[in-house]
Amino acid sequence: MRRRTFIRNIALASGMMAVAPMAACSGNEEDYDFPLMDLHVHLAEDLTIDDIMEISRATNIQFGIVENPGEMVYDDESLRAYIEMLRPYPVYIGLQPMSPGWTANFSPEAIAELDYVLMDPQTVPNGNNFGETLRIWNVDTYVDDTEYFMEAYMDRYLEVINNNEPLTTLGWPLFLPACIARDYYKLWTKERMETIITAVKNRDLNIEINDLAHTPHEEFILMAKEEGIKFTFGSDTADNKAGRLSYCKEIARKCKLTRKDFFVPDRVLPA
Ligand SMILES: [Zn+2]
Incomplete structure (x- = not known):
């Protein structure tokens, strides 16, 4: 479906919901014990801030925007321009750095203007594969030695989590490259999960429930919840699928997550 059609449809749907009895409503915040936030x-070109506002109005989802440092945001001036561009809108403003060392290009004062920093361990140095760095979100990511990869991947988690730079949320937790994903429950041993959770807790981070990857699973969420760790929802989208949170909502209900289990940035947003 094209974006304009989609937006027109959800606008129509939300208009219809306004006159329907409450029990028939779905997608409204009243249906959930947790905040509907993405x-x-x-x-992106196909997802402007105005498009996001339109989706937000139609779905009651609160959005947080992230930018990967690099092309658009690369120094203090461009970071401040990005923040200023979004400030008039009722959205949270974040950054998603790809690798430790990212703060070298920014001052602590400029970084402090952000609502949050989200980072994931998806670039994995994999010595076995001729020294290449795996970008494990790519579907053709090849792992020749699974145990070797898992060791390197665990190292990357700890490097990202324990890195001495501002960080709020661990993104894409427990995601695996496609070629080994069928062994998810075997590879994510209790010991590995405990190692990640302990590190996250020690640094007082939140954990993203990633809708695109459908990770992490129930057991991990319950273990983290038990430690008092808070969660966020993330669709990781850049088009009209923004706010698609089917997996997040389902697993949050299963795990009985409530408002107090979620991280909400503390800035008061403009109306
Ligand atoms: Zn992202």
């Missing part, structure tokens, strides 16, 4: 959305 803190992992990227602006």
Whole structure:
């Protein structure tokens, strides 16, 4: 479906919901014990801030926008321009750095203007594969030695989590490359999960429930919840699928997550 059609449809749907009895409503915040927030959305040519506002009005989802440092945001001036561009809108403003060392290009004062920093361990140095760095979101990511990869991947988690730079949320937790994903429950041993959770807790981070990857699973969420760790929802979208949170909502209900289990940035947003 094209974007304009989609937006027209959801606008129609939300107009219809306004006159329907409450029990028939779905997608409204009243249906959930947790906040409907999507803190992992990227602006793109096909997804402007005005498009996001339109989706937000139609769905009652609160959005947080993230930008990967690099092309658009690369120094203090461009970071401040990005923040100023979004400030008039009722959205949270975040950054999603790809690798430790990212703060070298920014001052602590400029970084402090952000609502949150989201980072994931998806670039994995994999010595076995001729020293290449795996970008494990790519569907053709090849793992020749699974145990070797898991060791390197665990190292990457700890490097990202323990890195001495501002960080709020661990993104894409427990995601696996497609070629080994069928062994998810075997590879994510209790010990590995405990290692990640302990590190996250020690640094007082939140954990993203990633809608695109359908990770992490119930057991991990319950273990983290038990430790008092808070969660966020992230669709990781850059088009009209922004706010698609089917997996997030389902697993949050299963795990009986409530408002107090969620991280909400503390800035008061403009109306
Ligand atoms: Zn992202």
